[in-house]
Amino acid sequence: DGGITQSPKYLFRKEGQNVTLSCEQNLNHDAMYWYRQDPGQGLRLIYYSQIVNDFQKGDIAEGYSVSREKKESFPLTVTSAQKNPTAFYLCASSISAVPGYTFGSGTRLTVV
């Protein structure tokens, strides 16, 4: 079955450490996205990529970095420069022939 997989589901890190969240899709989608969701809040766009080897900043890119070396993969690194990294992170993908996005099941990052 095709889908989009985020791992791990839960992640704990010490303050000051960088951490990388994985997002892999086998849907052959061209575009991929990272969103941040805080408790009781909506979705805020961090980064997006519409083709391999290219990505763009979203609304809240500071303190985050991404890469898109393969069509299937779009990892997000939360750096020590991110002031408040504890949140729920959602990855999504899309293809122009089909409206909307397919979302992963999310990674809950807790920084202690």
Add this chain to the structure above:
Amino acid sequence: GQQLNQSPQSMFIQEGEDVSMNCTSSSIFNTWLWYKQDPGEGPVLLIALYKAGELTSNGRLTAQFGITRKDSFLNISASIPSDVGIYFCAGQRGAGNMLTFGGGTRLMVKP
């Protein structure tokens, strides 16, 4: 970035009641979508609307694409406890364009 105006922000209802929520925009969209997010999971597409005035049902859910193309409505009839979650509207201007999301409606259902 732009967000759609989604209301209400939250609802606490009795099981069996009907629910209505809506989404408005200052600009036109050519596709409207409604997603549901279960607690601790990613959003899942419920209904997609492609034409102004279109009314589409999916079980107990009914959604409408506003005639002005600037709004959309979602109704849930006879709510049940598993309807709990956050409902997001999203607008898309054209194929391949990015989605613009509403802020979400948190639905809580009392058995």
